[in-house]
Amino acid sequence: MKAPLSWLKDYVDIDIPAEELMQKLFSCGFEVEELIEVGKDISGVVVGEVVECEPVEGTHLHVCKVDCGKHGVLQICCGADNVKKGIKAPVALVGATVYATGKDHVTVEGVMTIKKGKLRGIESDGMLCSGVEIGVNGDTFEGGDYCGLLLLPREFENGADIKPLVGLNDYIFDIAVTANRPDCQSILGIAREVAAVLGKKVKEPDCSYTAVAGKYGEIKISDLAPELCPRYIGHYVKDVKIGPSPMWLKKRLSSCGLRSINNVVDITNFILLEMGQPMHAFDLNTLGGREIVVRRARDKEKIVTLDNNEFELNSENLVICDGEKPVALAGVMGGLNSEITENTGEVLFEAAKFARDSIRKTARALGQHTDSSALFEKGVNEYTTEKAMARALHLIQELNCGTVTDVHKDVKTEYSKLENKKMTVSVEKINALLGITVPTDKIVEILKSLSFEVAVNGDSLQLTVPRWREDIDLYPDIAEEIIRLYGYEHINGTFMPSASITNGGYSPEQKAEMRLKQALSGKGLYEISTYSFYSQKDLDTLHIPENDGRRNAIRILNPISEELSIMRTTLAPSVMQVIVRNLRRGNMEGNVYELAKIYLAKELPIASFPEERATLAIGMWGKCDFFDLKGAVETVADVLNTKFEYVPSKKEFLHPGITASVICDGVEVGYLGMVSPQIAGELALDRPAFIAELDYEELKNHAKPFRYSPLPKFAVETRDLALVCDKNITCGEIEKAIYGACKYVTDVKLFDVYAGGQVGEGKKSMAFTVTFTPKDEEISTRIDGFVKKILGNLKYNLEIDLR
Template structure:
């Protein structure tokens, strides 16, 4: 939210600088994301008077002599502006000056004459008509004749100001306005708050027969409207235009500007209907009918449903409630009678409507945070006062007020929520002793009404503080942000213990997994824990697959994030595809995060959150065996031995290039190349799909951890290892993992088995293949002789022939 410093000063006598106020606001719990110095972009840009102006022969330029006060009396500057004249006062950017946008002005020769600066237009100063009259004229900015030569231009055009860009928390909608922040500033500085005028007088004129009704009080608990006649269509006063411009809004007309001004000043969005354009003599606030359409002020047409709130004229929609008015009843120069609307709409409904329609406005942003009934009443009174003060129209007697669906005639409530608290409870929460008088003073400054009876406090919150719900905790928060967070003394929690610090064993293990993956060329990624049914469809999961028994989000930000993930594969594949689209044609990535499985559906308790290690590998140089090598590296890091089984039933993996990871007889994961069908459906260029080799893998992390044992030191054998190669003839369907397992089972002296070649030919036999293994033998007891190794080989071959029907080639 943008808050001009000068606007705050309208309501509070601020006796500190903007920089000091920034620190004060931060101490009160308001994050000033940026303090914008509007004059900070200017350096050596001053008021200059044109004392002499002669054309430069043969050019379109004029050579001017400028009186810049203390900066010089006869400074020569060339300009091509057609509206320059002798006696003109304008903005002069002198030699070595700076303009908005970082533009640096230096003296230079122009058509044979030295020009020691530049005369500026309003556009070059970053101005528009709302900030300073005449800024959008083609040519130089013509300043008032009483401007003093040499005065910094920011002081003359009203840019000697600051803008506080404040990030408000969701629980403080009462501060989402200039007046709201002024209340906080007044409390922090212990200064009186000067409330803006809200008085007005009504004429005897009445809109006879006009009716207002609310048929959807669940969406609109408070709706007020007031008629105004004899409208004068005109431009707004300059002070109002300036404040609107400083907050990022352009002036439209005085009526529309008043509604925008009240929204910024009071935090209350408003709307004005041209009564002559209504087709009936009434306003109805209701739910939209399924398929009903409206064209809003920006020319967009929307198709609505019963979850959308409409303000109608009895026959057709005139306004999309809380978001934007309709085009059919907009205010124009022909408007003579209007109806001002000021309402409290339910924040949840406005947020859902805004997101579902993709229509976000300043009005919807205010309603999404929340608007109090106090603000509704104050906003209407302020708008009517401004209409009368600026002579925009005459205030009729026709006033309509609907509360919870019923006509409301008052009286208006003066106080907000009433509750009790204790001084001891406040101090117990804060962990410090705040003097009782200080507590009472702080609450008084924040407009709380407090009566003390010993330790007991009887408290009434102001009406606009709808965030106050409970006693001591909320009071403690209010007290400490004014008393000062720096006064809190750090203490241990009751159950805290002193430790030597460092990571827990589980944290160390997770870090080791990540370091192992990174050491093998993987990059860690982080993806959202949500995706959609479409992502599961893309991987061809069956309708009854366990991955589809997922938790659905009741109010998803978007349909693409509507379910909690049960597998890492969709997130990994999406990341790979995005990288390929951006030209990253190869890579390795992993993520160690939770997947979520409900204990029952519908969900009645928290789900099981199970960490999974997901990884993706893609690129022309990658294949099944490079991925398997990375998996083996992970196993070796933790002293584990993995075995592999053919995975032919994983919907998204190629049935011939996929394997389950098995540890001590338990399947703990799977990896492989994504199937050709899945690849063909990826959102990649058609001519490149077949060229991409993408491998996905996923390991159940708790299952992996369950097999990790504490390392026990085992000395390296002092005897040399012996390596032999074996070429074996096996059936085409024979799995490598099974052969490796039988080799190791046949001989305890085998320390390592590595497949290094596969060969097929008709000479070997139909349906056969030759597999070459490198086998390493080592003994802890003696040096192995050739006879020992030959005996081991004979035993291995016999075991392979007996169990698998495999013979040596």
């Protein structure tokens, strides 16, 4: 919301500097995001009078003597076509800053500093300026649009600083207005707040007018969609003379960045800025049946708006129609068919309140966002709707551009809000919420400054809420009004003296997650966090088949882009992206993990809460192999105090010979493996890459609680066994067989593998250290027996011999 200081001054007597006002607004809840100093690029420009003007032969230049009052009479060389003796124009003195313009003399290309110079050998001690060069235009100063010199009135004193004379001494407050204060989306709304913080009265804008009575014919207005249009006011103005607006009006619009169009349209725009009420003016002659019907659009009904865009509508869109056809897209933009033109003679002004979400939906659906729709989306109040119509009629009379008739149609509905809200609040309760004691008379003073009517009755205050404050609901809202003006610096920290003691901290489950992260980070892995969404293309990259379950991803209905359009069903694509990104950036090795959720729909499209499943993914690349990855996976088993088994398996995107399923208590909980050479080739990976993914949600069920077991009374015994077996037998199979053969075996560790001449074709030798742990008895004498049994089993089941 942009509010020029000069305009605010129309309603409040502001007697403090702009910076100080900015601070005051800030502390009462209106953050000034930017304080724009109008004309800050312009300096050293004064009024000058051309007292001599001689053409320079063979050029378009004139050499002038310019009287700059206290700055002396300067010789200035000038190329403008309207320079002549006797005129007054802005003079940029040596050292002045003005805008540099392009060849067209209109486009501003930057700021330049004026230097003493020579044009065609003639000395020039400054520059005579155009409007553009000093930042004024036709709406801010008469003649400002002309690309020659800006001609100044005779009464301007020679040598005087130009800035205040042409309105370049203003400040614009760019204010962040919170969503609960739509009433402050206007100059007047901000002025009310300024008045409250300064303890001044608001000078309300003049809304008086005299209607000319007479038989002007009825105008019919019907509201067929009161839920979308709670209030509609129409007023008929005749004898309209469309023409230019006066300078003061143009200046006001221009200070907020609007260009003047014509008097009637300018009045509606002025009121939009001043009061925050969007209005519309229809050319009454174009309205069939001199009638207005407010209704929902029919399916496929069409309208062409003022900006010459055609839209196809449906019943979600509210339209303003005449007796036959839509003539405006309610609250968004008028129709081209009822536009004010220079020939308009009769006008129907509209001031209405439209429902916030209806306008929002329409503006969004059609991609048609206007100043008007923005205000309606935030919410207008009917007090302002009523006032705005009166203000428009007042301005018609002030500008003398029409006759205000007494044909005034005010359609109120069951959704109208006509009364002031009344509420009773307790001073004690307000103070109890704040935790401090604000004196009652201070409270009353603050509320009155905000236009509340207050009657004090002991502890209770009977309040009449101003009609524009629709945000005021319960007493905490009143507490907020009080503290924001009383000052938050009065709030001193206390530490919940009345609160009960509670136990804090992570739940056991959250602690387990932290332990897992600690262990993995401790093992040299970096934790990553990637987006919860990706695209079907990312699944293509990993060759996930079309009909695979992982393709049943929940789609975001309104994604930012196709790249971020489905909720992930596996973390592998995200890890793959991280690996690819790192390698492309020259990070040639790395180990990462992510513990995050995947999202599994119970049905598609989803209609119920989907399952959010915590999943762990690990990625490694560069100087590493399968067993480094397996080491990280084993860390997970350690943290959960459980054991994993590994079974060779296949995965679309992994090397078929370097992939395993992870089994825990007989349940498959994940996989690990090397990214297949095919995919590595497609992604141009020049280093080996490995990915593991574990279903953490499932793993939680397999975590064994930690329990201390007393140290054995007898020492453990170990034996090394070198075995010869078929080369296809896996280490896992042998381990399992050894464990299975003897209940005293507590550890089996492979320490050597050999294949070659000494063990024969198709065979390999594997050497294990087997640890036997006694329970409650001495076992050293029984070890040989255990070994025999193990070897017997190995021979019988797997054809394995002792080497």
